[in-house]
Amino acid sequence: MATKQLKQLSREDVAQHNKEGDLWVIVDAKVYDLSRFKDLHPGGAAVLLDEEVAGQDATEAFYGLHRHEVLLRPQYARLQIGTIVDEKPVIYGKISGETSDVPYAEPTWLTKGFHSPYFKETHKKLQKAVRLFVDEVIYPDAQAREEDGKRPAQSVIDKMAELNLHAMRMGPGKHLKGLKLMGGVVTPEEFDYFHELIITQEIVRCGARGYGDGLLGGKVIGLPPVINFGSPELKAKVVPEVLSGKKFICLAISEAHAGSDVMGLQTTAKKTEDGKHWIINGTKKWITNGTFADYFTTGCKTEDGFTVILVERTEGVETKIIKTSYSPTAGTAYITYDNVKVPVENTLGPEGGGIFVILSNFNHERWVMCCASARAQRSIVEECLKWTQQRKAFGKPLNSQAVIRSKLAKMIARTESVQNWLENITHQMCNMSYKEQSNKLAGQIAFLKSYSTRCAQETAQDAVQIFGGRGITKTGMGHFIEHYHRTVPFDALLGGAEDVLSDLGARQAIRGMPKNARL
Ligand code: HEM
Secondary structure, three states: OOOOOOEEEOHHHHHOOEEOOEEEEEEOOEEEEOOOHHHHOOOOOHHHHOOOOOOOEOHHHHHOOOOOHHHHOHHHHOOEEEEEOOOOOOOOOOOOOOOOOOOOOOOHHHOOOOOOOOOOHHHHHHHHHHHHHHHHHHHHHHHHHHHHOOOOOHHHHHHHHHOOHHHHOOOOOHHHOOOOEHHHOEOOOOOOHHHHHHHHHHHHOOOOHHHHHHOOHHHHHHOHHHHHHOOHHHHHHHHHHHHOOOOOEEEEOOOOOOOOOHHHOOOEEEEOOOOOEEEEEEEEEEEOOHHHOOEEEEEEEEOOEEEEEEEEOOOOEEEEEOOOOOOHHHOOEEEEEEEEEEEHHHEEOOOOEHHHHHHOOHHHHHHHHHHHHHHHHHHHHHHHHHHHHHOEEOOEEHHHOHHHHHHHHHHHHHHHHHHHHHHHHHHHHHHOOHHHHHHHHHHHHHHHHHHHHHHHHHHHHHHHHHHHHHHHOOOHHHHHHHHHHHHHHHHOOOOOOHHHHHHHHHHHHHHOOOOOOOO
C-alpha cells in the first residue's frame, strides 16, 4: 500500500479550513483533516467547530482532553494530512523499550546520572531486554484482554517460555540450570533476586493488575511447593510442563470457610484402604488462575493435621469463575472437589506437615508482591506528573496549585521509600542463606508489604483527587488511574492482610529483644 504523501502547510493555509465540511486543526505541528471525522468524534462536533479550535493550533486543548496514544491509533493517525512548514512535532508518549525522562518515573538505578550499589551490568541488560518485550508483546495483549476479559493469549505465554521468563520468575535456583535466559543476557549462575525484581517490576508496567496475575501468577505461588517438596518423579513431570507454559498450576488453599486460618480449612483428604490414593472432598475459593489450571496445589485436612497435595484436573474437579472487582483475566476460581482420586505420590512434603510447606514460601511470595506494588505506584506518579503539567485549570497548569504539589510530594516520597527499603531487603536476600532469610527477614518483609500497600492506597486516593471525574472513568485520560484505584485494595489482602502483617513484624521484633535490654 502506498504511503500517503504529507503536505507542507503554513498556519495561514490551515486557518482557511475552519468550517463545517472543511475542518482542519493543528496538533503538535501536525495538520489533521477532521471534516468527515467531526460527526464521529466521541467528544462531539461542536467542540471542534469552536473558533479557537477550527483552523487553529489546538495542541493545548487536545492534550487537556486526550492521551497521546489516541493519535497513534491507526484510525486517527490517518486523519493527518500534513505538517507545518519548518516545524517539527515535539510531543511524544511512551517509547517502546525506552526509560522515561519524567522525574521519579524510574527507580534511581535507571535514572540518568544516578548510581546504585546493587545493580550491575547483567541487571541493566536484562532490564532493557524485558522492557522491550513487555512494551511490544505483553502490553498490547494486557490492554486487549482487559477489554474482552479473556485470559492472557497463549502466544504471549509461549514467547515468555522461549525466553525462559516463566523459569526466571521462580527466582534464582537449580531450576535455571542449563537454560538460556532472555536470549543469554544473564547466565543462570549470575541470576539473583535483583534480576527477579526487575522482571516482576517490568511486567507490572503493562498497567493491568488482574492480567498480571493471569500471566501465571498461580505458578509463582503454586509451583514452589512442587519444586521444594515434590518427589523427584513428580518434579520431573510437572516442573518442565509448567515452566514451558504448556500446563498451568495454581495454589488452592483458601476456602469460603477459612482464609488465613489454615487449620480451619474443611477440604478433606482420606486414604483409600490400600493406602495408594487420597480421596479429596471440599471446596476452594478465590483461587488465582484456577479457571484454567491443570494442577492444583491443594491444602487438605488429613488424619495427621494439614497436608498439601498436588491435584491434577481430573474427574470430580470443577472450576468456575468468581466475578471480582479486579479482572476476569486472572481466572479467579471457585473450585469443588467431589471424591477426587489422587495418587499418594502427589503428596508435597510430610503428611501433616503442610503448614511448613505453605509457610516456607511466604517470605518470597510477599517480597514479589512488594516488588509489584512499588512499581505500580511509580507508574501512577508518572501519570500524575504528566497530567498535572498538561491539564490547565483557571488558566494555569494544575501543578501550579500548591495543594496539587503537596499530593505529588507525598506520592513521590512514598514510592521512593518503598523502592529503597525493597532494594535493601533484596540485597539481604542475595547474601543470606534460605534459613537466615526465614529467621531474619520475615518481619522486615511483612512490614514492607503492609507499608507498601498502605502507601499504594493513599497514592490511589490522591491520584483520583488529582484526576477528578476522570479518575473514576474507565476510558480516556484517567484510564490507568481508574484501574489502579479499583484494583489496589486487592494487594492489601493477598499474602496476608495489612494489620496481620504489621503485627507479625512487631512480634518478630519483640521476639528478638535482648532480655537484659533496659532504658
Ligand atoms: C485529531 C484530532 C482528534 C481526535 C482523533 C480525537 C479523538 C477523540 C477520542 C477518541 C475521544 C474519546 C476519549 C479518549 O479516548 O480519549 C475524544 C474525546 C473528546 N475530544 Fe477529541 N479528538 C480530536 C481532537 C479534539 C479537539 C481539537 C478537541 C477540542 C477541544 C477535542 C475535544 C474532545 C472532548 C471534549 C472529548 C471528550 C473528553 C472526555 O470525555 O473527557 N477533540 N476525542
